[in-house]
Amino acid sequence: MWNYEKRLQHPVNIKNPNPQLASMIISQFGGPDGELGASMRYLSQRYSMPYREVAGLLTDIGTEELAHLEMVSSIVHQLTRNLSIEEIEGTNFEPYYVDHTAGVWPQAAGGTPFTATIFQSKGDPITDMHEDLAAEQKARTTYDNLIRLIKDPDVLDPIRFLRAREIVHYQRFGEGLRLITDKLNSKNFYAVNPAFDTQVKAEK
């Protein structure tokens, strides 16, 4: 189960609202390569992972991603608080404001609501690790794209932190994949799915 800590993993202190920017950054909350998707992906995959080291990794990275979605949501909140209607009109934030005022809700920059269809939990350790490696790279690219759009140093600081963490997670999942393939038949990794084929005793 989960405990909550009343701090952000890395602080967010933004002085200048910017609803236009918020409507882009929100993609890292509820978008196709955002932190909510990452968290649900890893926390969902861990149940069928027969190797405890990797189940631990999925649990711990999945939990860290919850801390990240909290940071992204905090950024969106601080960029959209105390706005006048004039500051909203004519920006990309205007349609979102109609449906959510300044509430925080998981969607992509383009407006697509968050959906589980952005991730897979395939129930096959090798497949799931490849999914996760790709996810971290997609997130990193999204942060790269956002960094090109952001001029405010208050916003750049937490975004750069989040980008750096994606790269570390990618490396950890790479180790997870290596760990899994080491435990499988070196002649044919795909001979069995250790999460499903019960004649194979999964090494704990």
Add this chain to the structure above:
Amino acid sequence: MNKSMSDRSRLSHWINMVSFALNDITLYLDTHPDDTEALEYFYHYQDIRNQALKEYAICYGPLTLDSDTKRSDWDWALQPFPWEGGHC
């Protein structure tokens, strides 16, 4: 407790730093559970973090439910939430 905002910021920053060290070594230990040096590093920073959390709870209100030992006010809900910003 008469502590200035900068003392609160400093302790807050310290807790973030120490907690991050723990987060990061945790991920490493997940795929390298036999690394004794890493294990020592983990327990070293865990002690420091628990100490810092206790101190923060007494002066400013708890950051975790487990470190809430003052038993006087429900600071858990009443002290600022981290997304409010404006202070570290």
